[in-house]
Amino acid sequence: MGLLIKNARIVFFEEKEKDILIEDGIIKRIDENIPEEGHEIIDARNKLVSPPFVDPHIHLDKVLVLESVRPNKSGTLMEAIEILWDKKRNYTVDDIVERAGRVIEWAVQNGTLYIRTHVDVDTIGKLMPLKGVLEAKKKYSHLVDIQIVAFPQEGILKDPGTEKLLYEAIEMGADIVGGMPANENNENDKKRHIEIAFEIAKKYNRDIDMHVDETDDPSSITLEYLADKTLKEEYFERVTAGHTCALAAYKDDYANKVIEKVVKAKIHMITNPATNLMLQGREDKQPKRRGITRVKELLEAGANVSFGQDCIKDTFYPFGQADMLEVALITAHAAHMSLPHEIETVFKMCTYNAAKILKLKDYGIKEGYKANLVILDAPTILEAIRTQPGRIVIKDGKIIAKKVSSAEILK
Numbered sequence: 001m002g003l004l005i006k007n008a009r010i011v012f013f014e015e016k017e018k019d020i021l022i023e024d025g026i027i028k029r030i031d032e033n034i035p036e037e038g039h040e041i042i043d044a045r046n047k048l049v050s051p052p053f054v055d056p057h058i059h060l061d062k063v064l065v066l067e068s069v070r071p072n073k074s075g076t077l078m079e080a081i082e083i084l085w086d087k088k089r090n091y092t093v094d095d096i097v098e099r100a101g102r103v104i105e106w107a108v109q110n111g112t113l114y115i116r117t118h119v120d121v122d123t124i125g126k127l128m129p130l131k132g133v134l135e136a137k138k139k140y141s142h143l144v145d146i147q148i149v150a151f152p153q154e155g156i157l158k159d160p161g162t163e164k165l166l167y168e169a170i171e172m173g174a175d176i177v178g179g180m181p182a183n184e185n186n187e188n189d190k191k192r193h194i195e196i197a198f199e200i201a202k203k204y205n206r207d208i209d210m211h212v213d214e215t216d217d218p219s220s221i222t223l224e225y226l227a228d229k230t231l232k233e234e235y236f237e238r239v240t241a242g243h244t245c246a247l248a249a250y251k252d253d254y255a256n257k258v259i260e261k262v263v264k265a266k267i268h269m270i271t272n273p274a275t276n277l278m279l280q281g282r283e284d285k286q287p288k289r290r291g292i293t294r295v296k297e298l299l300e301a302g303a304n305v306s307f308g309q310d311c312i313k314d315t316f317y318p319f320g321q322a323d324m325l326e327v328a329l330i331t332a333h334a335a336h337m338s339l340p341h342e343i344e345t346v347f348k349m350c351t352y353n354a355a356k357i358l359k360l361k362d363y364g365i366k367e368g369y370k371a372n373l374v375i376l377d378a379p380t381i382l383e384a385i386r387t388q389p390g391r392i393v394i395k396d397g398k399i400i401a402k403k404v405s406s407a408e409i410l411k
């Protein structure tokens with residue numbers, strides 16, 4: 001006996017309703033009118049069926065720390081980082097597993113089955129954040145696939161000892177080499193920071209995923225350094241740049257030149273509008289800048305662009321519920337994406353585009369693929385993003401989570 005989803009509107013192929021038959025954890029058949037034959041039935045009439053959401057950028061070591069540290073008074077990135085220093089010194093594995101675990105469970109309930117998390121690696125917390133997140137990854141491996149980025153938040157040259165810790169982090173189980181080149185003291189060190197990341201990535205044959213130019217300052221140009229290095233090393237499709245807020249602050253000519261290099265180097269781009277709408281433009285007089293990267297220009301130029309949750313209740317950002325549809329709604333606002341095809345693109349950014357960054361195999365709803373999918377209680381993409389509806393989450397052919405949303409007028 002299998003699981004039969006009737007009358008599904010498969011996202012991006014929704015012109016006709018189809019039935020989806022799942023057996024042994026695999027999508028066996030997608031067709032019209034598959035006989036019921038004693039299968040367990042889910043009627044998905046007027047519902048969208050989507051591949052699972054992918055969150056390509058979050059910080060599971062830092063989520064929910066706001067419950068135990070003072071708030072960020074200036075609202076700036078620097079104060080957010082500084083408040084964490086004390087907390088980081090006192091992290092324990094149990095504390096990290098508990099906080100990360102709560103967020104992982106929310107994410108799964110919301111249909112996110114793939115997560116890429118950055119984890120601080122520096123001389124303050126040393127490898128404790130990684131230990132904690134590795135433990136959480138193990139504990140929840142039946143629910144979610146997690147990729148870990150070793151992230152030198154405090155710089156590499158600026159924080160001597162970090163380079164060695166990055167090597168150790170990869171040896172311990174981190175999957176991806178991170179970076180934050182803008183957090184170095186001078187242009188040479190920023191370039192060297194990028195070189196070190198490539199040295200580690202090449203030694204272990206890993207992808208790279210950096211925090212890049214998370215500032216409104218137009219003189220922060222490490223995205224160009226990263227693109228140049230990626231081109232030189234021919235590390236195509238293996239490098240991701242997150243945030244890149246300064247790209248929006250550059251003059252158009254320079255921004256276009258950098259975007260051209262990004263596309264040529266096949267660098268994946270991730271915008272994190274929830275956090276950056278909150279952090280950037282903070283000290284501007286009116287009109288205040290939006291603080292997010294040039295999403296539309298990057299998409300138009302042919303870059304693969306996604307978005308991440310980034311932060312949940314930490315010193316950077318006080319909200320967030322690990323729902324990629326909420327982040328989709330914020331992205332649509334922040335990037336002015338309101339036309340029908342733009343709204344579809346927003347949905348693609350947290351599904352197919354993000355899956356490309358994580359290099360997920362057999363991602364999508366196709367016969368023969370693993371039966372990982374989400375049934376959304378909404379008939380269209382627009383309605384899914386607008387209402388952030390209830391949903392049923394299926395992994396390896398089994399219903400693993402349900403979220404119910406209902407409301408009624410009683411009188």
Ligand SMILES: [Zn+2]
Pocket residue numbers: 057058059118211242272310
């Ligand atoms: Zn981040």
